[in-house]
Amino acid sequence: AQTVTQSQPEMSVQEAETVTLSCTYDTSESDYYLFWYKQPPSRQMILVIRQEAYKQQNATENRFSVNFQKAAKSFSLKISDSQLGDAAMYFCAYIVYNNDMRFGAGTRLTVKP
Amino acid sequence: DVKVTQSSRYLVKRTGEKVFLECVQDMDHENMFWYRQDPGLGLRLIYFSYDVKMKEKGDIPEGYSVSREKKERFSLILESASTNQTSMYLCASSPEAGNYGYTFGSGTRLTVV
Numbered sequence: 690a691q692t693v694t695q696s697q698p699e700m701s702v703q704e705a706e707t708v709t710l711s712c713t714y715d716t717s718e719s720d721y722y723l724f725w726y727k728q729p730p731s732r733q734m735i736l737v738i739r740q741e742a743y744k745q746q747n748a749t750e751n752r753f754s755v756n757f758q759k760a761a762k763s764f765s766l767k768i769s770d771s772q773l774g775d776a777a778m779y780f781c782a783y784i785v786y787n788n789d790m791r792f793g794a795g796t797r798l799t800v801k802p
Numbered sequence: 803d804v805k806v807t808q809s810s811r812y813l814v815k816r817t818g819e820k821v822f823l824e825c826v827q828d829m830d831h832e833n834m835f836w837y838r839q840d841p842g843l844g845l846r847l848i849y850f851s852y853d854v855k856m857k858e859k860g861d862i863p864e865g866y867s868v869s870r871e872k873k874e875r876f877s878l879i880l881e882s883a884s885t886n887q888t889s890m891y892l893c894a895s896s897p898e899a900g901n902y903g904y905t906f907g908s909g910t911r912l913t914v915v
Contacts, residue, residue, distance in 0.1 A: 698842070722901045734892065734906035741901075780844060784900055789835065789860065792845040 693781055695793035702771045703801050709756075710766045710796045712781030719743075721785045723757065725766045728795075729777040737779070740764065768798075776800045805829075808893050808907035815914050821880040823910050825893030831905075832898045834876035838862065839890040839909070848891075851876055852898075883914045 693714045702708035714723070725737040740748045740757050747755050752772075756765045764783075768775055781793040809824035827834065833852050837845040847860030849868040857868050865887060869877045876895075880887055890911050894904040 693844075695844075722903075724903050726903075726906075732890070732909040734894075734904075736903045739903060782845075784903075786899060786901065788900075789847050789850055790894075790900065790904055792837075794842055794844040 693783060693791050693793035695779075695781055695796050697796045698794070699797045699799070701799045701801060702768070702775075704771055704773060706771055707767060707769045708771055708798065710768075710779050710781075710798070712764045712766070712793055714762050714764065714781070714783050714791075714793075716762070716783065716785060718785045721783050723755075723764045724782045724784075724790070725753070725755070725764075726780045726782060726792075727775075727777045728780065729774075734780075738766065771800050773800050773802060806893055806895050806905050806907040808891075808910050810910045811908065813910055813912045815880075815883050815912065817884060817914055819880075819883045819914075821883045821912070821914075823878040823880075823891055823893075823912070825876045825878070825895075825907055826874055827876075827895040827905070828874065829895060829897075829905065830873065831895040832873075833896045833900055834870065835894045835896075835904065836860075836866075836868065836876065836878045837892045837894065839892055845892060848878065880912075883912075885914050888912060888914045 723740040727735045784790040806827045835850040836848040851870045867879045893907040896904045
């Protein structure tokens with residue numbers, strides 16, 4: 690079975706500090722895509738960042754970056770200069786081509802002012 | 803702005819009722835999905851559809867059915883609602899390959915009493 694594990698149910702960070710959310714996954718495929726989604730209290734799932742597994746370079750989107758370790762099947766999200774608006778549930782997910790997306794259980798991030 | 807619209811944000815139904823959750827997308831996407839979101843479990847796939855009048859079971863289809871009569875609309879049906887179906891339901895859509903992620907609706911929080 691293909692699975693995604695987020696080992697941190699809750700995380701907390703001070704405003705302006707950096708936090709890293711962990712994610713590991715399990716697939717036998719070599720070609721797949723990884724995602725981090727943010728779900729604020731509004732419940733709208735927002736795509737934060739996307740990584741193609743065949744690319745070694747880690748994806749970045751402004752203050753958000755990933756550490757993708759393909760051999761270790763690890764895909765962590767780093768949020769730099771944390772802001773109050775970053776407080777949300779964060780879901781790690783992946784998709785193998787033409788299959789459905791698999792999600793982790795989520796990490797609830799609290800940002801302290 | 804592309805959208806996935808779920809008809810109800812909150813819904814309260816009685817045990818044994820037949821419940822319809824409606825989802826409409828305006829992006830001409832081929833794929834549509836229904837997920838259930840529960841604390842500590844993340845998003846679990848109920849049903850999905852890759853084409854009109856086509857449906858496939860996900861990981862937890864028991865107690866649910868779906869209908870896709872038009873490309874833009876994907877309905878989730880609870881044949882006889884039970885209290886263990888109290889949950890958040892998220893609809894999503896994607897283009898054919900899905901490799902760029904899914905677009906989600908803002909969810910329907912269903913309570914069965």
